[in-house]
Amino acid sequence: MNMQVEEVRLSLPHIELAAHIYGPADGLPVIAVHGWMDNLMSFARLVPKLHGLRIVAVDLAGHGHSEHRPPGAHYSVWENVYDILQVAEQFGWERFSLLGHSMGAIVSTLIAGTMPHRVERLALIDAIIPHTAKPEATPEELAAAFEAQMALKNKRKRVHDSFDKAIEARMKGAVSVNREASELLAQRGVMPVPGGYIWRTDSRLMLPSPVRFTLPQALAFVHRIACPVSLVLASQGVMTKIPGSIDLLKDLPVELTELPGRHHLHLEDEAGAQVVADCFNRFFHPA
Structure with a gap:
């Protein structure tokens, strides 16, 4: 994780996003997209090990x-x-590659x-298509979505007594991570408030x-999709727990590699x- 990084603010026409830029200016252009409730530190271990790429990792x-x-x-x-x-x-990238994990892969x-x-090129980690629904549902x-949205106004963010407690909360999240991963995500995801610490993520997520x-x-x-696709499947990840997902992948034009590890491998x-x-x-x- 010693690779030089540049912190930037991207003023898009409708919103401002934060990002890190890694790699040589003449490297292959890649945009890295993290998963739900994570942030760009999701790629903190991986990016320094990738070669010849100009990577923009976005929050x-x-x-x-x-x-x-904005509201609404x-x-x-x-x-x-x-x-x-x-x-x-x-x-100014007319053509670029994508590196995505989880929701970012979707x-x-x-x-x-x-x-x-x-x-x-499309490099994906433990996800490829969104959760789907039957038309009749x-x-x-x-x-249910409208009811949850209306109920949200009465909910307050959980304030953790300490930074360490905030880290522990993320470890026990909907998709759990180990302490090292949570600590990395917390560097960018946790902020102090009166009475303790909160995760910055928008409650509407x-x-x-x-x-x-x-x-x-x-x-x-x-x-x-018209480009090559590489999907890394975690042996103990999310996709292996979805009935029929592995059979589904066999029929898709995707290079599949199963590796040991959990969803955030x-x-x-x-x-x-x-x-x-x-x-x-x-x-x-490729050679």
């Missing part, structure tokens, strides 16, 4: 040091797609399927999605970051 809206969306706005996955396309515009897949002429899911793609809709994005220790880096270095620089 997504509502995460890390980036702005929160939503955190739909396609809003993140638009944000990342605007990041590419900021750097966002990356949607970008590559929406704008296939823009994406050079749409009314109930929309109702916890709201359920009002509308989900159906499975055929989600797969349509994958089948429209690229962040939890140096060994995990190295095996993921070895895979992606071969992918980004």
Whole structure:
């Protein structure tokens, strides 16, 4: 994690995002997109082990040091797609590659399927398509989303007594991480407030999605991708726990590599970051 890094603010037409820039100016352009409730420190172990890449790692809206969306706005996955396309515009990148983990991998897949002429290569960690829903479930899911949204105004963020308690809370999150990973995420994700510490993430990120793609809709994005795709699958990750997901992957135009580790295998220790880096270095620089 000794690689030189530049901290920047990206003033997009509709929101300001924070980002780190790594690697040589003439490296292959790559935008790194982290997962839900994480931040760009998700790539702190992995990025220094990648070679020949000019990487812009972004704090997504509502995460890390980036702005929160304005009142009344939503955190739909396609809003993140638009944000990342605007990041590419900021750097003048007509073509670029994407490195995505979890929700960031889903966002990356949607970008590559929406704008296939823009994406050079797609490197994904333990996710590829969004959670889907059956058409008949749409009314109930929309109702549940509205109810949760209206109830949110009466909820307050949890204030932790100490920085260490905030780290422990993230370790026990919906997708748990080890202490080392939580400490790295906390560097950018935790802030002091009267009475203790809170995580910076926007509370609205916890709201359920009002509308989900159906499975055929989600797969349509994958089948429209025109670039090489490498998906690292964590043996103890999220995808292995979803019934039928592995069988589904066999029918997709994706280079699949299963590696030992949990959902954050690229962040939890140096060994995990190295095996993921070895895979992606071969992918980004084929012989």
